[in-house]
Amino acid sequence: MLRTPCRAERRVLGIQTKLHSWAKADVGRRFDDLYNLVADPAFLVTAWTRVRENRGSRTAGVDGRTARSITESAGGVEGFLEGLRTQLKARTFRPVPTRRRAIPKGKGKVRYLGLPAVADRVVQACLKQVLEPILETDFSSSSYGFRPGRRAQDAIEDIRHSAHLGYEWVFEGDIASCFDEISHTALMDRLRKRVGDKRVLALVKSFLKAGVLGEDGIGRDTLAGTPQGGILSPLLANLALTVLDDYFDTRWMAHGSEAGRRRYRRRGGATYRLVRYADDFVILVYGCREHAEAQWEEVGDVLSEVGLRLAVEKTRVVHIDEGFDFLGFRIQRHRQWGSDRRFVYLYPSAESMAKVRRKVKAASDKRVTNQSASVTMNRLSALTRGWCLYFRHGASAAAYQDLRDFLWRRTWIWLQKKHPKKGRKWIVERYYRPGWWPSAGAEKLFDPGSMKIERHRYRGNKIPTPWSHATAPVMA
Structure with a gap:
């Protein structure tokens, strides 16, 4: 059953390139034989890789299984994927309800996070691999x-x-509530313009109708909307x-x-x-x-x-x-x-600045003074570097300087709380030498002021797809 991930990736990319090319050449073409690709071993292996690499794979759906528990099970990944393939080929696969969890959003509001079962995520990833190259030509x-x-x-x-x-x-x-209110009928009508394979259409519809399981343990039907938390x-x-x-x-x-x-x-x-x-x-x-x-x-x-x-x-x-x-x-x-x-x-909006400040404050809270200074600085560096990278194409120099000052102050306050019995001179000698920018051993705190501003060029309709210069599929 299992191909090597690299070989599977090449085969999937090659087939996707053909699908994309055919769809682009004939804007009215409907694809009638796609279901076998959903159950193809290479597509399943590639889909599993995508699911496993996602952080959500550590969270279980209603069946209680995670990517790790599947890997450590008796049959392992190969047995899991072989079982999925058998169900898909026999058309006995049925998605289970999505587990729904409420996440506080601020100002008394909540947003709902959908947690599909791992098997459902893999099948959705397969469907996405098949449908995306076709639908992209119409977007x-x-x-x-x-x-x-x-x-x-x-x-x-x-x-x-x-x-x-x-x-x-x-x-x-x-x-x-876009993802919750999309009409299933209208969505399926638009999908039928490109997909004529009734088996694929039925599989997509089964995900739309799978329902959700709330935190109260009560199952609810999904009469509208797309699969919550789903890859598709x-x-x-x-x-x-x-x-x-x-x-x-x-x-x-x-x-x-x-x-x-x-x-x-x-x-x-x-x-x-x-x-x-x-x-x-x-x-x-x-x-x-x-x-x-x-x-x-x-x-x-x-x-x-x-x-x-x-x-x-x-x-x-x-x-x-x-x-x-x-x-x-x-x-x-x-x-x-x-x-x-x-x-x-x-430039970064006021709300974006407020959000990153809240994250810096949470990562340097007095409640985490039990962890080492290098761990704290690593976490602060990761979140501020990512934020600065996102905004590096704007006029963000002033925002970077503001964040730099705030980050320095928060780190200084945190170090004082971590070492309450040490004086300022001791903290400076340990964490601020040489120079005045904090570091803990080999871990130096990221300096937002060092981020280079780069212009992002307008690309118009010349943005390439992953299938623009792909090679032919490996069929064996």
């Missing part, structure tokens, strides 16, 4: 979230690029939200060329650019405020086709000079220092 260049090769920074640069071209009014949209969920959500992408792509192309759009605007019309990252999106408007306000009704009507609605409290219309927050960034046009020219600037 819009304006969509960035949970797509291979695309990043949040691409979405941010798209906004900045459009704003510089005159798209100054912004309809800042948010979809209410973001792909299905993107598929459903193509209803929004297609609407704005059609409006964009209705005027033909850029010259046609200019002529339309001179006659009093407006043109629109959608930038979407999963269920968060903005519509950039080249026109007036009234054109932007009109999107409330238009977008609401489009979303209703797939059972969705706008989150009224999070949706608003703003001007680019007022600025708005998107994907953690503050996006706002300012006058350049020392000149009359104005540019759209990107």
